[in-house]
Amino acid sequence: MILTGSEIDRQVSLGKIEIEPYDANKINPNSYNFALGQELLTYEDNCLDVKTTPRVSTIKIGKNGHILRPGRLYLGNTIEKMGSGHFVPTFSARSSIARLGLFINLSASLGDIGYFGQWTLQLVAVQPVRVYAGMNIGQMMWWVPSGSIQLYDGKYQNSMGPCCSRIAEDFDTGSRDVSAK
Numbered sequence: 001m002i003l004t005g006s007e008i009d010r011q012v013s014l015g016k017i018e019i020e021p022y023d024a025n026k027i028n029p030n031s032y033n034f035a036l037g038q039e040l041l042t043y044e045d046n047c048l049d050v051k052t053t054p055r056v057s058t059i060k061i062g063k064n065g066h067i068l069r070p071g072r073l074y075l076g077n078t079i080e081k082m083g084s085g086h087f088v089p090t091f092s093a094r095s096s097i098a099r100l101g102l103f104i105n106l107s108a109s110l111g112d113i114g115y116f117g118q119w120t121l122q123l124v125a126v127q128p129v130r131v132y133a134g135m136n137i138g139q140m141m142w143w144v145p146s147g148s149i150q151l152y153d154g155k156y157q158n159s160m161g162p163c164c165s166r167i168a169e170d171f172d173t174g175s176r177d178v179s180a181k
Contacts, residue, residue: 001144003087005029008142016086017142018116021079031139033094034078037118038133040066041075041162051171056164061133068102068125075162076104076121079134083116085151087142091119097137101126104138114151117159 003011005027011017019032026033044055059066059074068074082089089111093104103124111119121138123131131137155166 002030003142003144005031008032011084011087011142017084018082020081026136028139031141032082033136034080034082034091034119034138034140035134036061036121036131036137037077037079037161039077039161040123041164042072043164048165050165050167053166053168054164061131065130065132067128067130068123069128070125072124073106074123075164076123076131076137077118077159077162078121078138079118081116081118081160082140083111083114084142085114085149088113088145089115089140089142091138091140093138094136100129102129102131112152112154113145113149114153115157117157118161120156120159120163 008017008031009024009027012019012022038061040059040061041056042059044057048054056075090109091105091111092098092109093102097104103126104121106122106124108122119140155169156163
């Protein structure tokens with residue numbers, strides 16, 4: 001069951017959903033609008049290796065915005081720090097953003113109960129699109145879980161700014177090497 005906008009607002013007031021900074025004007029019928037931060041990351045290597053921490057370049061979004069180019073992945077972040085120990089978060093682009101051909105996540109729209117921090121966005125443009133820091137780019141939804149809750153305590157907890165993939169850490173901790181098959 002998805003929370004309605006008024007229920008999101010109520011749960012924020014009860015402290016069961018955390019949004020910093022919070023603005024009640026960003027409440028929608030069943031979501032909360034979030035804004036794009038000031039930095040973007042891009043990967044420097046043409047071929048990424050999941051066992052190696054990727055090299056990245058940082059782009060500051062200036063007052064005139066930044067043009068996202070097709071065929072390139074940009075990692076951005078929400079201005080807001082968001083999370084909940086009680087509800088399952090999911091996010092998507094605002095429909096107005098999707099209508100421009102801008103994806104804000106490729107396949108990672110499901111968050112974990114217990115995560116709190118700024119959310120990394122995977123930005124991909126179908127055609128060149130200029131984006132601006134502070135623009136409302138997406139919307140967060142919260143769902144009522146069923147069953148016992150195990151809170152997230154992973155490598156992205158309390159993230160600030162855009163975060164590149166940390167999957168290489170999975171290999172460093174003795175995870176099974178699937179390439180050995």
